[in-house]
Amino acid sequence: MIRVVLPQHLRTLVKVSQPLELQLAEPATIGAPLDALENRYPVLRGTIRDQLTRQRRPFIRFFACGQDLSLEPLETALPPAVTAGVEPVRIVGAMPGG
Amino acid sequence: MYASQSTGWFGQLIQRSNDGGQTWEPVGNNFAYQSTPGTHLWYDGTQHPWEFKPVWRLEPSLTDPDVVYAGVEDAALFRSADAGQTWQELGGLRDAKGHLWQPGAGGMCLHTIILDPANPRPIFVAISAAGAFRSDDDGQTWLPVNKGLISAFELPDSATEVGHCVHNLAMHPSRPEVLFMQKHWDVMRSDDSGDSWHEVSGNLPSDFGFPIAVHAHEPNTIYVVPIKSDSEHYPPDGKLRVYRSRSGGSEWEPLTNGLPQSDCYVNVLRSALAVDTLPSCGIYFGTTGGQVYASADSGDTWAPIVRDLPAVLSVEVQTLP
Numbered sequence: 001m002i003r004v005v006l007p008q009h010l011r012t013l014v015k016v017s018q019p020l021e022l023q024l025a026e027p028a029t030i031g032a033p034l035d036a037l038e039n040r041y042p043v044l045r046g047t048i049r050d051q052l053t054r055q056r057r058p059f060i061r062f063f064a065c066g067q068d069l070s071l072e073p074l075e076t077a078l079p080p081a082v083t084a085g086v087e088p089v090r091i092v093g094a095m096p097g098g
Numbered sequence: 099m100y101a102s103q104s105t106g107w108f109g110q111l112i113q114r115s116n117d118g119g120q121t122w123e124p125v126g127n128n129f130a131y132q133s134t135p136g137t138h139l140w141y142d143g144t145q146h147p148w149e150f151k152p153v154w155r156l157e158p159s160l161t162d163p164d165v166v167y168a169g170v171e172d173a174a175l176f177r178s179a180d181a182g183q184t185w186q187e188l189g190g191l192r193d194a195k196g197h198l199w200q201p202g203a204g205g206m207c208l209h210t211i212i213l214d215p216a217n218p219r220p221i222f223v224a225i226s227a228a229g230a231f232r233s234d235d236d237g238q239t240w241l242p243v244n245k246g247l248i249s250a251f252e253l254p255d256s257a258t259e260v261g262h263c264v265h266n267l268a269m270h271p272s273r274p275e276v277l278f279m280q281k282h283w284d285v286m287r288s289d290d291s292g293d294s295w296h297e298v299s300g301n302l303p304s305d306f307g308f309p310i311a312v313h314a315h316e317p318n319t320i321y322v323v324p325i326k327s328d329s330e331h332y333p334p335d336g337k338l339r340v341y342r343s344r345s346g347g348s349e350w351e352p353l354t355n356g357l358p359q360s361d362c363y364v365n366v367l368r369s370a371l372a373v374d375t376l377p378s379c380g381i382y383f384g385t386t387g388g389q390v391y392a393s394a395d396s397g398d399t400w401a402p403i404v405r406d407l408p409a410v411l412s413v414e415v416q417t418l419p
Contacts (some may be wrong), residue, residue, distance in 0.1 A: 009108060013124060043124040047108040051128050052150070059107045093107045 002078065003088035004033050010048075010091070014041045019088050028083045030062065031074030048091060075077040100125075100166060104152035112153065114182050114251075115138070118416070120150075129170055130372060132189035138172065139200035148172045148192075155369070157211035161218050162348035166224045167237075169208030173199060173225040177237060188237035191223065191353040195242060195260045202227030202263050202282075209368055210267045214274040222277065224264040230279065232292050243292030247281060266368040268310045270317035278320050278347070280310040280368070285322055285356045287347050293389075298347020309371035313396060318346040321373075321381060321397065330341060330361040331386075340383070342397050356400030357391065364389070369412040376417060384410025 003019040010015060022040075024032045038045045043092040045051055048060050056062075061070040065079045065087050099119055103111040106143060110129065111361035135148035143347040151171040159165035168185060174192060174214040176185040185378040189262035199206060221233045222243075229244040240261050250256040260316060279286040279295065284305050288354065299305035304324040315318035320343050326334050337359045339352040364385035374380040381393045388407035393400045 007107075009105075013111070043111075043127075046110060046127050052130065056107060056254070057107070 001085050002028065002033060002082050003085060005039065005088045005090045007091060007093040009093065010044060013043055013047070023082055024083075028078045029074060030069050030076050030078060032078070034074070054081055059094045061092045061094050063092055064088070099414075100156040100158065102156055102168075110153055112182055113174065114158070117147070126184050129168070129174075129176055129185050130187070131174060132187040133351070135174075136192070136197065136205065138196055139198055141201070145197065145216060148174070151205065152207075154207045154209045155211055159197050160213050160215040163358070167211050167213075167383040169211050169223060171205045171207035173206045173208040173228060174388065175208055175211070175221075175223055175237060188233075190233070190238050191231060191240045192348065194231050194368050196228075196242040196414055198260050199225065199228035200261065206300075212267050212269050212277070214269070215271045216274065220274070220291070222267055222269070224267050224279075226265070227261065227263045229260050229262040230267060230292055231397065243288075244295070245293065246288075246295030247286065248284070248297075249282065252282060253275070259270050262412075265308045266310045268312045268320065270312045273317045276346070280322055280366075281308050282306065282328060285347060286308065292328070298343070300343070300348035300350055302341055302350050303339075303352075306366040307366075309366055309383070310318075310383070311371045311373050314375045316344070316379075316396075319344050319396070320347065322350075323383065325353065325365055331365040336361045336363060338362040338364065338385075340381070340400075353393070353397040353400070355398060356393075363387075367409075367411055370410050371385075372413045372415040374415045374417045380415070382413050382415055384413045 003018045022036045064082045099115040101113045110127050112125050112127050114125045115122045117172045126233050137145035142211035142288050153168050153170050155169035157167045164181045166178050174186045204226050208225045212222040214220050219236045219241050221237050223231045231240045232243045233240045244262050247262040248256050249262045253261050256419045266280045275291045277288045284297050287298045288295045302324050307322050307324045311321045322341050327330050338357045339354050341350040343350045363388035366383050370384040372382050379396045381397050384390045386409040390404035391400045392403045
């Protein structure tokens with residue numbers, strides 16, 4: 001079981017206020033919670049990744065254990081503290097300047 | 099009711115309300131072009147791949163509650179037959195010389211969809227910097243309908259078949275063969291379902307603008323909001339004036355009572371002018387300064403009914419029984 005924290009607007013969209021708990025098949029990779037989220041909440045399709053290219057949207061970042069995982073290949077294993085359910089994966093709407 | 103939400107963070111969402119806007123539910127947001135989308139003309143004259151950007155316009159069918167159309171950027175028309183859950187492109191539109199369409203300053207957006215309440219088969223759409231297009235078979239095949247449009251400042255061939263920057267179209271349901279158009283420059287009229295157009299800018303102080311609307315009960319009474327120019331999107335002389343023609347164009351009167359007549363530098367965007375169907379025909383428009391003005395008497399007098407919004411992109415009116 002891992003935990004995922006969504007940005008506020010996506011929490012509103014899926015009508016949850018707490019971190020989501022997801023059961024992932026092994027191996028638990030960076031891409032696995034994204035697939036699980038989009039399967040459980042189809043409304044999230046297109047909001048985190050482009051529906052056609054499956055690429056991360058430009059202003060979305062993935063963090064866990066204080067590390068930015070956004071640029072890691074999706075096949076990369078999640079940190080042990082995440083798979084142990086101690087630390088969440090955080091999906092963050094970046095704060096672009098302007 | 100439908101609403102299009104699009105942000106740089108989370109992309110495109112479509113929301114639907116079944117209770118007049120009290121509550122909203124997200125519906126389908128997968129707008130996949132039919133087959134390989136191909137290319138269109140780019141700013142530098144090369145061909146550029148079609149890429150989905152925001153939904154600019156949602157137009158529910160006037161006869162089938164489950165059917166809704168969506169106009170998107172890069173320009174294409176989508177149709178949903180399940181109240182927005184899934185979307186299918188009407189790809190025949192891009193066969194109407196889509197490879198020659200080229201984005202303008204506002205992007206290559208399909209922003210206007212006109213349906214005929216008496217006949218579901220004709221559909222008109224307008225695309226920025228491409229023109230107006232008509233389908234006579236419920237969106238399967240399309241023709242450019244731009245004969246008579248002259249874009250001398252914008253195009254090397256001023257009377258080309260596609261490439262005209264149409265800003266908005268309007269039709270009165272009782273007279274579907276008559277269309278009115280606010281083009282980049284010029285206010286135009288067609289009396290033959292778009293087969294030909296003639297200019298009706300007449301005595302307007304500027305014939306540049308974005309929205310155009312028809313009175314609910316007087317098919318020859320039309321409204322525009324002139325702004326100064328393509329590079330100066332504010333009212334001439336700082337006076338916010340709606341112009342009304344009771345003759346279907348060419349002869350226009352300024353409507354100023356209740357509107358700011360000095361130092362006003364807002365714009366009214368193409369989807370931000372609407373009419374209701376009450377006997378006296380209310381008119382409503384929103385500004386880029388965040389005000390919404392309303393007239394309960396066909397435009398004779400105005401008052402602000404909302405202020406301090408962000409720039410108003412769209413105003414829709416529902417006349418309740």
